[in-house]
Amino acid sequence: MSKIAFRDITKRFPGARRPAVDSVTFAVPEGSTCMLVGTSGAGKTTLLRMVNRLIEPTSGEIIIDGKNVLTENPIELRRRIGYVIQQIGLFPHMNVAENIRVTAEVAGGWTQRRLDVRVDELLELVGLPPVEYRRRFPRELSGGQQQRVGLARALATDPALLLMDEPFGALDDITRTRMQDELLQIQRNVRKTILFVTHDMDEAFKLGDLIAVLDEGKVAQLGSPVDLLTNPANEFVARLAGADNVMRQLEFLPVSGALDREQTVPFPGWENVPECAPNASLLTAMLKLLETNAPALSVQTGNDSRVGYITLASITSGITKTRNKERQLASERA
């Protein structure tokens, strides 16, 4: 079931040439992470902020758990949704523990003792040892640590839906990568439905189960990272997804899409080649080929259900195929 659905949602700012968000319709399944990507001014943040009604839509519906949020009390709505922003916005006069508990205090329904336990639990979850960090003030933390507290704060009431607006955008590369890895780790435990705005395509591919590409307020394409790479809807998506980005293709395209077509039975000498799962990435397969110096890998799940073989040559042709698709889209437009 979808957790959140946009139905024909439009936002027109007074005096603007075109709508910031233009009849957007799509749904995000429960427990998945949907990345909102696009160039600046594409309407990503506007779309996100309409979900917790920090911006009021001009028309359309936003359905969460089957209910149109636009008929709800916005204050009550926001208390059920986690919200993380790039500028973090911790309260400087409160220490880390107070910053986290304030969310739950505002939402109500928590006893002081449960809150104490909850704060420590969350600090553990975001990788800040409670004993050391509970009483620190935001000023005494690095940017990365502050955003960990920002994330803990958003998770305080255990909301099913999390809105994240470029949360790692202001962090340095190393910290950003680490935070992304940890978010993936945390998400494996908590299974929230996440709407995540970013302009960093690497981040979108890394974190997203789904990617919604926005262009001039409209959804250009909604699909999985692999969809975007293998079946871009138009040239804009192809360019943004980087259909010619060899590294990204190696990382995200599955082995099953680049099998050696001609070779379903083993070649002489292929009887004992290493195995590889069909959903492994091309990169994994390539590294295995290079490391083992084997002529091919047997692509199979379990012991005997072999789907085929993959070789360095078939990887190359698999990648060329997606690149040609992009060229084709470009020439169709020209």
Next chain:
Amino acid sequence: MDALLEFYLDPRNNLVEQTITFFQLCLIPIALAIVIGVVVGVLVYRSAALSFVAVNASNLIRAVPVLAALFIFVPIFKIGFLPAAVALTLLGIPPVLLNTYVGLRGVDSAAIEAARGMGMTGWQIMTRVQAPLVLPVLAAGVRTAAVQVVATAPLGGLIGAGGYGDYIIDGVNSLNTTEILAGSILVAALAMLVEIGMSWLERRLTPAGLKAQAA
């Protein structure tokens, strides 16, 4: 020294009554200035146009000489306590208003955005986020206003407002050094006490998180 003590103890000099009057002449304007300054500051800070008017009006009031402010209300309120209290209130408003405005503008907009995003009501944002961050700045404004009002209040003696100003004006008129000194010492001591007390309050009101050293 003995002459001073004698002066203070002489029942004809009404030390108790004059002290009460002087305190009233200071406290009422300070209280009014705080209320007016804070209310106006809160009302205008969100609007660029309104705050422009309020800030410039405050600066304009500051430029008016104290004596002129004192006498300008005499035609309206006649002489006595009232015109002096009104003038002192007017004198106290600008520092309170300006600091309220500066304090509110100084609150990180991201903190406000986060507060709204977690579902705080306008009242909760004001009491839980803005107030604790603005209070130390406001206290600094109140300190300036209070010291200024206390230091200026003796001039009220010129228009018959009573208080320690009476001693000073009287002393000057009768060339009585003891009386001048008796008034001046009290005023100076009071102004310093206010300064010290308010500085202490200002430090007390500054949240520990704002004093913390950056990482």
